Amino acid sequence: MTWFFVSVVVFMAGHIVPGLLRGAITARIGHTAYIVTFSIMSLFLLGWVIYEVQHADFIALWPYEIWQNHVTLTLMLPACILWAAAIIQPCPLSIGRKKGFDPAHPGINRFTRHPLLLGMMLWGLGHILPNGDLVAFMFFGGATVFAISGFWRMEKIRARHMEDAEYKAILDGTRRFDLMGIAEGAFGWRDIVLGIGLYIVILWAHPHVIGVDPLAAIGG
Template sequence: MTWFFVSVAVFMAGHIVPGLLRGAITARIGHTAYIITFSVTSLFLLGWVIYEVRHADFIALWPYEIWQNHVTLTFMLPACILWAAAIIQPCPLSIGRKKGFDPARPGINRLTRHPLLLGMMLWGLGHIVPNGDLVAFMFFGGATVFAIAGFWRMEKIRARHMDVAEYKAILDGTRRFDVAGLAKGALGWRDIGLGILLYVVLLWAHPYVIGVDPSAVIGG
């Protein structure tokens, strides 16, 4: 379990330190190189954490039941659609593309300013249920808390690079979370289509990457 905590500490440092030094780093290597390097490093560190979760001592908190996997499968579809929206649509106050945002047509930002983080929250919550051991609970629960805290942190970071009028205009037409946004054009067919595709790809890749086949319980 020691290496799990080490991997988590390094993962957190890998996000906090680059954020604090972002200005100096981008000035030296450029914004694009920074994003690529940060993304690759984050994926590598996340893979390390997942490896340690899979190999940590098993300390049971609750028994496994097959219905629990259906919770994960259910939560992951909206998570994938939210991630797709974060790729396709601009999210000026969160992780994702900032350019091209129109306050008159906020899109996904009517539902949430943070589709990637909201999707991460659903991913964490959905995976807690069928993984009833201590390390998995800390990992997925921690990821959920990390995502929720990111709502406020990302807005604070983005606000540093905006004037007051621009920031206020974005806040006025967007929401951290408002389900009514679904009826106001928050999601388009491209978001849903790409989200379903991502969902299918994850189902296919999961047994090869993680070693667990979530689709095995479909119909079970």
């Protein structure tokens, strides 16, 4: 379990330190190189954490039931659609594309300014139930808390690079979370199609990458 905690600390440091030094790093290597390097490093560190979760001592907290996997599969579909929206649509106050935002047509930002983080929250919540051991609970629960806290953190980071009037205008026309935004065109057909495609890819890749087949777990 020691290496699990080490991997988590390094993962957190790998996100906090580059964020604090982002200005200096981008000035030296450029914005694109920073994003690519940060993304590769994040995936590597996440893979390390997942490896340690899989190999940590098993300390059961609650028994496994098949219905728990149905919760995971259900929550992962909207999570994938949210991730797709974060890729396709501009998210000026969160992780994702900053350019191209139109205050008159906020899109996904009318439902949530943070589709990637909200999807991560659903991913974390959905994986807590079928993984009823201590380390998995800390990992998925921590990921959920990390995603929620990122709502406020990302807005503060983006605000540093905006004029006050621009920042206020975006805040006024967007929401951290508002279900009414779904009825107001938050999601386009491309978000849904890409999200479903991503969902299918994850279902296919999960047994090969993680070693667990979600469909087999429910008898599919």
